[in-house]
Amino acid sequence: xxxxxxxxxxxxxxxxxxxxxxxxxxxxxxxxxxxxxxxxxxxxxxxxxxxxxxxxxxxxxxxxxxxxxxxxxxxxxxxxxxxxxxxxxxxxxxxxxxxxxxxxxxxxxxxxxxxxxxxxxxxxxxxxxxxxxxxxxxxxxxxxxxxxxxxxxxxxxxxxxxxxxxxxxxxxxxxxxxxxxxxxxxxxxxxxxxxxxxxxxxxxxxxxxxxxxxxxxxxxxxxxxxxxxxxxxxxxxxxxxxxxxxxxxxxxxxxxxxxxxxx
Numbered sequence: 001x002x003x004x005x006x007x008x009x010x011x012x013x014x015x016x017x018x019x020x021x022x023x024x025x026x027x028x029x030x031x032x033x034x035x036x037x038x039x040x041x042x043x044x045x046x047x048x049x050x051x052x053x054x055x056x057x058x059x060x061x062x063x064x065x066x067x068x069x070x071x072x073x074x075x076x077x078x079x080x081x082x083x084x085x086x087x088x089x090x091x092x093x094x095x096x097x098x099x100x101x102x103x104x105x106x107x108x109x110x111x112x113x114x115x116x117x118x119x120x121x122x123x124x125x126x127x128x129x130x131x132x133x134x135x136x137x138x139x140x141x142x143x144x145x146x147x148x149x150x151x152x153x154x155x156x157x158x159x160x161x162x163x164x165x166x167x168x169x170x171x172x173x174x175x176x177x178x179x180x181x182x183x184x185x186x187x188x189x190x191x192x193x194x195x196x197x198x199x200x201x202x203x204x205x206x207x208x209x210x211x212x213x214x215x216x217x218x219x220x221x222x223x224x225x226x227x228x229x230x231x232x233x234x235x236x237x238x239x240x241x242x243x244x245x246x247x248x249x250x251x252x253x254x255x256x257x258x259x260x261x262x263x
Contacts, residue, residue, distance in 0.1 A: 024245065028238040035231040038224055045221045049214065056210040059203055066200045073193035080186045087179045094172045101165045 024238055024241050028235065028242065031231055031234050031238060035228060035235060038228045038231065042221060042224050042228060045217060045224065049217050049221065052210050052214050052217070056207060056214070059207045059210065063200065063203050063207065066196055066203065070193055070196045070200065073189050073196065076189050077186055077193070080182050080189065084179060084182045084186070087175050087182070091172060091175050091179070094168050094175070098165060098168045098172070101161055101168065105161045105165065
């Protein structure tokens with residue numbers, strides 16, 4: 001009977017700690033499983049967050065590059081427009097000079113017309129009378145040279161005016177061509193700037209989207225890190241409890257052995 005009582009006592013002593021140890025062990029395994037899952041999710045989230053930040057950084061660099069290109073185009077357009085205003089001022093000046101030359105040509109033509117009418121009516125008698133009325137041969141020669149020089153001078157003035165008018169027209173045409181080129185450059189540069197502005201807006205939307213993803217992901221990660229930290233704390237408690245129970249079980253066995261030996 002004493003042996004049976006001893007065995008029953010042994011079963012009671014060992015059964016309770018074994019059951020409790022089994023529960024602790026199962027909780028520790030479940031906790032470890034949840035902790036491993038959380039750590040895997042955290043690692044995936046951190047990797048995703050790193051990729052998002054990398055894309056965001058690259059997009060910001062592209063935005064800075066686009067900003068510089070847009071600034072360059074703006075400066076080019078400003079310079080082109082300034083040069084065009086200068087050309088317009090030169091064209092206005094040429095137009096005024098051309099108008100003055102045209103008026104002067106018209107005046108000379110009018111004078112020649114009057115002189116032609118006078119010559120037609122009187123022939124060359126007037127000039128001849130002027131020469132013949134000279135009091136001396138020298139005076140006659142002077143008047144002949146004067147009339148000849150006067151005619152040459154008038155003709156030379158008219159030729160000079162025609163040449164100046166032609167030169168001004170050539171300058172005006174060159175300025176017009178340059179102006180047309182500037183207009184083309186302005187239109188082309190404006191199109192480039194608009195294209196860059198569109199790209200800039202698209203890139204800004206990408207950055208905004210990435211920042212929104214980052215702001216959504218960060219609190220989720222933080223929550224998972226907090227949960228993981230709590231599970232790690234619970235794991236430490238369970239491990240400590242297992243060790244404590246293991247030590248208690250060992251002490252109970254020792255006491256039981258001592259009691260058995262004493263009997």
